[in-house]
Amino acid sequence: MSADMDMPRGQMRQNSVVQPLLTDLYQITMAFAYWKSGKVLDRAVFDLYFRKNPFQGEFTIFAGLGECLKFLENFYYSDSDIEYLKSTLPASVEPEFYEYLRNLTAQDVTLYAIEEGSVVFPRVPLIRVQGPLIMVQLLETTLLTLVNYASLMATNAARYRMVAGKNVSLLEFGLRRAQGPDGGLSASKYSYIGGFDGTSNVLAGKLFGIPVKGTHAHAYITSFTGVEDLQNKTLVHKETGITCDLLALAYTYRDSIASELGALVSEASDGELAALISFAIALPEGFMALVDTYDVKRSGLLNFCAVALALSDLGYQAIGIRIDSGDLAYLSMTAREVFEKIAVKYNLPWFAKLTIVASNDINEETILSLNEQGHKIDCFGIGTHLVTCQKQPALGCVYKMVEINDQPRIKLSQDVGKVTMPGKKNAYRLYGADGHALIDLLQRSIEDPPQVGNKVLCRHPFQESKRAYVIPTRVESLYKVYWENGKICTPLPTLEETKNRVQVSLRTLRNDHKRNLNPTPYKVAVSDDLYNFIHDLWLQNAPIGELS
């Protein structure tokens, strides 16, 4: 799904900044120290997971897996990478180490993951990476970079979709405020996956096949001073082909409808009228007008309706309006009322249903407040708050070693939330009779999966007394192998499939987990075996001489 999909491997890598050097230096320093310590054949298992859902919510959408797999596919150090590393690492680093790096690929790595687009929860690994210690350590930073923002963005978009409801269109308009050019592209891609309907970002449209939308800006309106700026005032009728004077028609309509709108023709801007006429002539099938350059009620709506009615006489149906300032609830209700009046007056039922787009500094809370006020908006264009994830601009995914040379590893911490869960684990989602997900269960990978209809003991990973039996109606095994033997071994879904997966997955979650205010935490449990395994290892590793 990317522009460079037909390119040979080397070229593909060079066209992206996603390459092995997009990492923290300490990964390479560690690689050298491992290599130097004779740990080239050591094998390790790492879990990639987050500890807390973003946005004060109780769910997260997992995204970025496809890009992680492409990164593995293209993982190699080029000659210029090696030259750069030689100039950066101490001169004492042996040439053999660079030779080792030069030949390094992801051939011996195995990557398990949850399906991209799934609803996921804290502590359940999204990705488990196994393979040579040095290689899996070298993947850390890049995998985190690719998953963190993608998942944050997809989650944010899914939250906007939930508060907006399914009958409202959502468009991502954030490119100009995004964190860098590629931040803008990622925002377009992952907001689409999360539930948006399109973007204004043309390159995202070209690269990912996302629908692109947009009409004009205030500058277009202000570039016309009056009707004398119109070099062409005519348009041919869609059916008859007869050339008509669109401006004259619009003038007539403006006079006839001003009173319905409670507006005065003398107060309306003629520059705005000229701009709308020219735009309608250019795009008669796509007439969507920005109506707040001067005054929505006194000028914008009047001019828009006059031009839309004139267009209608020539066989074209206008699309609607965009409002980019002011009281969006009130203005949208006013506009809808005007459209309904005109629909009746001229017997044009479609006029009542013209699209109203709103696009001024909108966030989740704005939409909730607009909902309460009974807004009449059909489409939100959302920029800054969406793409920068203003409410929480980073998801804190971490990548932790859980096993080395078949020995489990636990990282203890005085903060119990930071203690890692050792060893290879499998994850299952247990469903109830009503189809909703009940709980996610982590088990040791050597345990048998939980069985439908059987009692499953689910324990809190760290609180001894918290435990419950669950009898699942359905058991979903969350991990698939995505990368093995140097190849992507599970076909990657299309963008549309991932987008669809998000909505399907969200539907399995009870509403109280998803609501905006005080959502109920979804439970993540461990099996009895894993519980004992964690705590035995904890005991073995507990420091002597203090209560931990």
Added chain:
Amino acid sequence: MSADMDMPRGQMRQNSVVQPLLTDLYQITMAFAYWKSGKVLDRAVFDLYFRKNPFQGEFTIFAGLGECLKFLENFYYSDSDIEYLKSTLPASVEPEFYEYLRNLTAQDVTLYAIEEGSVVFPRVPLIRVQGPLIMVQLLETTLLTLVNYASLMATNAARYRMVAGKNVSLLEFGLRRAQGPDGGLSASKYSYIGGFDGTSNVLAGKLFGIPVKGTHAHAYITSFTGVEDLQNKTLVHKETGITCDLLALAYTYRDSIASELGALVSEASDGELAALISFAIALPEGFMALVDTYDVKRSGLLNFCAVALALSDLGYQAIGIRIDSGDLAYLSMTAREVFEKIAVKYNLPWFAKLTIVASNDINEETILSLNEQGHKIDCFGIGTHLVTCQKQPALGCVYKMVEINDQPRIKLSQDVGKVTMPGKKNAYRLYGADGHALIDLLQRSIEDPPQVGNKVLCRHPFQESKRAYVIPTRVESLYKVYWENGKICTPLPTLEETKNRVQVSLRTLRNDHKRNLNPTPYKVAVSDDLYNFIHDLWLQNAPIGELS
């Protein structure tokens, strides 16, 4: 300074997402409507500026200009761009329009700007773009994308530098939490410009020549269980070349210094010791150790000091420690105390000055609080808060038309802060006798520049009664032509020069404008001529029938 600097034009463009399609669709829709309306020869002037300083501060660092100019240099629509646009715009769009786009370049554009790295203020245009209306409109989104995040990031970094003081090193560690891979690269580049000393991001090092830093992660420590994991325990003496048992030496030192540290050897982790020994053997000249994997006081410091002393016996000076959790002020003071004791005990003065790096979730406020507590940290590694600009994740630069076909344009708004300042303007910075900047003054471009030693009337752009006379000791003209006749016509500074410019420019600003708490706003004024010009035009454009 980019990886593709030697490439031919076409290839260079393809290697970057910064290309003409990285824009909002409405720019292209407007271009078509302008083209269709016969406005191909129309000429316009746009100002790019912001309305409010970020982070509750009273200054901003302007950055991103170099990338804007490279974008102009590489501006053209490729065949595949045109194909994509044909598939996206309505079928009624004439082939001649695509022909027009295909031949479009920035040849006829002129771009004025303030020097990159300068301190800048609200309402003073950072960039003024003149040229064919269609072309300058098409540049909007991409220029905003390139300036917004770059300036936000550089400003954020400059603020961290100010609170940290000049004797502390600042390293950017944010790649894994950045908003996309390129967000990470931009963060590294612009935090360096803003005042950071280096980054962990290796690709940023390779592409931009920024110093890269880093040692190891907790995983390196936990990958060793005990000294039995050490395949090699020896290191050769730096001077004599004699092979010594580093582990045995470290054991001896650990026994001798435990009491000085108030630690018990039995409580220290042998896995940690093994990891540090192996790291020291790999990088004896760059021994910097993470000391908080188990317990800083009981284990990490003891093991580090033991290994550092052993290294010292072999002729190597350790670099220092990194602390990534816990009470950073307290732990840094403890560590410094230990280092000082050991310096005395073994008569190794450099030991007292070992570097202490701190790196856990640090932001401006954390540093201010650590300062108050008298921390002993030499270097901060800063990630999430820096790169996502958590405190304010977007700078709201806008791009407004101020003139078309030599006619000034004003955009009115009920919010006076959103009224645009019409016409081509020049900007001057007036300095006082003490070398500090007094005020920025906007004038009409036809006015003579203010003169040193002469009284200059400075007016608030919108409040009639606010005015003052200023007698400047120095007058700096803020704009230079950077792009004209299809070429960059002012040599672009190197990254180092821009970084230097930031500090020089910040020094001209009084401290009360720069302080963290309740800074004094810096004044931006207009000349009397410009004041009258704005208000005459405002009157001419004021709507009839309401008090605006």
